[in-house]
Amino acid sequence: MSASSVEAPSFPVRRTCPYQPPDVYREISARGPINQVTLWDDRRVWLITGYAEARRLLADERLSSDRSYDAYPTMAPHLGAPAARKLVLVGEDPPVHHHHRRLLNPEFSLKHARALRPDIERIVNGLIDRIEELGSPADLVEHFAAPIPSLVMSALLGIPYEDHAFFQTATAGVMQGRDPEHTEASAAELVRYLDRLVTAQERKPDENLVGRLVAHVESGELTHDEVVQLTMVLLIAGLETTSSMIPISVLALLEHPEQLAALRDGVVPAATAIEELLRITAVTDFAGVRWITDDIEIDGLVLKAGDGLVVSSTMTNRDDRVHAEPYEVDLARASRQHLTFGYGIHQCLGQNLARLQLEIAFETLVRRLPGLRLAVPAEELVMRRTGTMQSVERLPVAW
Amino acid sequence: MSAAGVRISTDRNRCIGAGLCVLTAPDVFEHDDDGLVTLLEPEPPAEREQDVRLAHQLCPARALTVEAARPDPA
Numbered sequence: 001m002s003a004s005s006v007e008a009p010s011f012p013v014r015r016t017c018p019y020q021p022p023d024v025y026r027e028i029s030a031r032g033p034i035n036q037v038t039l040w041d042d043r044r045v046w047l048i049t050g051y052a053e054a055r056r057l058l059a060d061e062r063l064s065s066d067r068s069y070d071a072y073p074t075m076a077p078h079l080g081a082p083a084a085r086k087l088v089l090v091g092e093d094p095p096v097h098h099h100h101r102r103l104l105n106p107e108f109s110l111k112h113a114r115a116l117r118p119d120i121e122r123i124v125n126g127l128i129d130r131i132e133e134l135g136s137p138a139d140l141v142e143h144f145a146a147p148i149p150s151l152v153m154s155a156l157l158g159i160p161y162e163d164h165a166f167f168q169t170a171t172a173g174v175m176q177g178r179d180p181e182h183t184e185a186s187a188a189e190l191v192r193y194l195d196r197l198v199t200a201q202e203r204k205p206d207e208n209l210v211g212r213l214v215a216h217v218e219s220g221e222l223t224h225d226e227v228v229q230l231t232m233v234l235l236i237a238g239l240e241t242t243s244s245m246i247p248i249s250v251l252a253l254l255e256h257p258e259q260l261a262a263l264r265d266g267v268v269p270a271a272t273a274i275e276e277l278l279r280i281t282a283v284t285d286f287a288g289v290r291w292i293t294d295d296i297e298i299d300g301l302v303l304k305a306g307d308g309l310v311v312s313s314t315m316t317n318r319d320d321r322v323h324a325e326p327y328e329v330d331l332a333r334a335s336r337q338h339l340t341f342g343y344g345i346h347q348c349l350g351q352n353l354a355r356l357q358l359e360i361a362f363e364t365l366v367r368r369l370p371g372l373r374l375a376v377p378a379e380e381l382v383m384r385r386t387g388t389m390q391s392v393e394r395l396p397v398a399w
Numbered sequence: 400m401s402a403a404g405v406r407i408s409t410d411r412n413r414c415i416g417a418g419l420c421v422l423t424a425p426d427v428f429e430h431d432d433d434g435l436v437t438l439l440e441p442e443p444p445a446e447r448e449q450d451v452r453l454a455h456q457l458c459p460a461r462a463l464t465v466e467a468a469r470p471d472p473a
Contacts, residue, residue, distance in 0.1 A: 105416035105434030
């Protein structure tokens, strides 16, 4: 279907190429940086595809992230589940948002993330050892992309890794639920599990993030339930993003062998390369979903109070006013001018930890498996259905 | 004395600890124990201006102010 004949085209639309937007997004974007699109529930919302406009709006205090209001757009049916509409931190406005974020900031500083480098290197190398033992072909989703953040987050939060099958399935159930009931049930299972974990930490705190958060219950800065909810949001945000990004980034590299060679041969440092992979893959797709609390005039348009607004990171990252040849994968681009981590007060809390995991994952993967290649034709890879997290179900590789 | 560079001020009430400034100009910005911005070099020399301006531009919370430094007294 061509978008040019439709006033407010459907959004979101499934990607055909796992790391490039569907053609219809390009058509919408070509009309200008701010357009109207129609969601699954027939609601019209503003879609922002311009980088400057997105930054201006996401920093505007007349935008709210509070999902408890009907005005907050529901991007997919499963996200209408009550549990998905009362998320702490990501679904909060100031001052409550700032209170929660301030308590977590010390845990996610660049210094703290970098202190985890030896642990992450050990984790990633251990996974490659295991992949070599299993032999070719192997599924990089199951054996690499999923366990990296799962092992890192379980160590950080103090969640037993032997429970990983449970918490990986439950976090995926929240973010990629088949329907609202599936999302709600997955969130409820996570809450029950984490409630026990937080209670144990309250009795006898350990040296981990949850152990430090429960100290704030003692001092009256947080309630027990807030610690449970914050832990759940950290777990979901930490697992679903990184594990989704790695497979489609590997695919982008395999389909651009000259870029893969530049990374493997050290022509482009891994820390630089991952910024381009972040820009291109933009797995969350929506860098921000908000509703407007007071009329905003921008670019000759009036965004009305009560309107919904969605920023597409996939498209803002391809704004040709910011990047030359924005659809090209160019690892040497060395630009952090992307909105994959969002913008404004909600910009990703875990971005330093995410960058470090990606840097180590890609550097190690291409060094240790230099002959890496797809074990199935690219056309056979199955994209996840339209949701809020882009990825492939499996990535069988040989080496 | 070096040529006049820039003068930076930070607003820690706005800072959300994203860390892009620390990543972009680690000799100028740092995270303190609260995970918020602190300045190692409030008036960096002119050769650091480009990175400082980039850090300013990338800051998601608009917590940085960058002005031209006062010229050195003759």
